[in-house]
Amino acid sequence: VTNKECGKECYAIGVATALTFMAGVYQVLMGIFHLGFVSVYLSEPVLDGFATGASLTILTAQVKYLIGIKIPRAQGYGLLITTWANILQNISQANLCDVITSAICIAVLVTAKELGDKYKHKLRIPLPTELVVIVFATLVSHYMKLKEVYASSVSGEIPTGFIPPKVPSFHLMQRVAVDALPLAIVGFAFTVSLSEMFAKKYAYTVKANQEMFAIGFCNIIPAFFHCFATSAALAKTLVKTSTGCQTQVSSVVSAVVVLLVLLFFAPLFYNLQKCVLACIIIVSLRGALRKFKDIPQRYRLDKVDALVWCVTMLSSALVSTEMGLLVGAIFSVFCIIGRTQCPHAALLGQIRNSVFYEDDEEYKDLLPVPKIKIFRFEAPLYYANKDFFLKCLHNRTGLNPALEVAKRKKSRRKGQQNLDDILGRKEMSLCLVAGDGDFHTIIIDCSSIPFLDTAGVSALKETFKDYQELEISIHLACCNPSVISSLEKGGYFESADKDMHELLFHSISSAVQFVREKEIAMDDSVV
DSSP states (O other): OOTTTSOHHHHHHHHHHHHHHHHHHHHHHHHHTTGGGGGGGSOHHHHHHHHHHHHHHHHHHHHHHHHTOOOOOOOSTTHHHHHHHHHHHTGGGOOHHHHHHHHHHHHHHHHHHHHHHHSTTTOSSOOOHHHHHHHHHHHHHHHTTHHHHHOOOBOOOOOOSOOOOOOOOHHHHHHHHHHHHHHHHHHHHHHHHHHHHHHHHHTOOOOHHHHHHHHHHHHHTGGGGTOOOOOOOHHHHHHHHHTTOOSTHHHHHHHHHHHHIIIIIGGGGTTOBHHHHHHHHHHHTHHHHGGGGGHHHHHHHOHHHHHHHHHHHHHHHHTOHHHHHHHHHHHHHHHHHHHHHSOOEEEEEEOTTSSOEEETTTSSSOBOOTTEEEEEEOSOBOTTTHHHHHHHHHHHHTOOHHHHHHHHHHHHHTTOHHHHHHHHHHHHHHHTOOSSOOOSEEEEEOTTOOOBOHHHHHHHHHHHHHHHTTTOEEEEESOOHHHHHHHHHTTHHHHHTSOHHHHEESSHHHHHHHHHHHHHHHHHHHO
16 A cells, blocks of 8 residues: 555555554564563552543543633643643633533532442442433434534534455555554553553452453454554543443443444434533543542652652653653652662661660660671662662761771871881771770671672672771671572672681571670680
């Protein structure tokens, strides 16, 4: 098919079907290679923020039908702002008939929905409010001639019948192959995000790879029937849930109804006002829009999650829904990285009359452990936070071994070797003062370190070596098997030149006990 062989519309349909087919192929391939795991990056704040932002965009798109004005269709980024600007510029052209109809329909729909939610335990079947409103509004519009008398905007003529099926053009497939890839990814992301959102609401699970296959074949097969790319639609999904649909039977019923409308009943909806359909869509958005009132609670629970929600919502509403979902997912990942890059670190004290140790800044009346510093780092130790780990360790213990060693070497280079030998121990004692006295041992609590990478192991080896030059021992406690395996593979115990049982302990209390026994043994040997 070329532009010369058929008209502009024919060529556009050919491009759309080729794009749809290629998007479906990509989605099936992603399902085969089990790439559905990407859905795990769509966190709850991202999904909720996306749903709310998309709801604002949908609401904005329906306002022109509510008040019966004609404005140019906004496209590209900033659609919401552009649309509202056009609405405000043309507000004086609002159709009074459409405004009154919209007000009545919204009042009826909201009242029916609220009463239905309140007494749903007493109702065996959901109230078909939307269907009643559509039928009643169509009859009123037809017999009162709202289009002719009040210039109300109606659905108008809806074509009936089908276009004969046709194989998508292979030539066009080659041309749109690159463009189809982001379409496939965005379509899958939309579908999974909505699936996850409603799965949580109705307590069921979603298999991302299975969804990938489903959406893929929903694009491949319809491409032969001149259909556009398929994806989940928030507005339609909310309308279905608001009418009580719970299974795939509802989709079968919807498909049959659409088929009957296309073949036979389309002329019956000629006089249905567009504002009535807009009211049904807007009322179905009330659940997503109510999430605005959850912002204070989100902020109290987790400020980062609240920020992710706001960023996703604003980008979905102000930029575009597609970009909003992408921005939200990327921002969420960066927040996770940020949390692990600058995590909480603390010195621990002993809880009275127990063998447990906790953060001395978070708990009161903790007992300091004489001559021992117990340090906890609450994140994986890897390349992005190894410098932060060393910085926290030096700040919390009050001693930077590298600076102290450099200071001593500088003194020796100035010819103060003899003085350094005489005052060495006193100087060390002064350097080791950290508020409550000197220390000779550091115990690193690894219970909050889930894994180490090569840089993390190197940081621990560097720490051991630097403090060893100042005759300060380093012990590790509460390491999980993954951390121990990384230490062994990274040569930590070989570089320390000590037995693993002298460096690694199952608990902090066992490490403290080992140090105490070592102190007693040294005191006995001196005596």
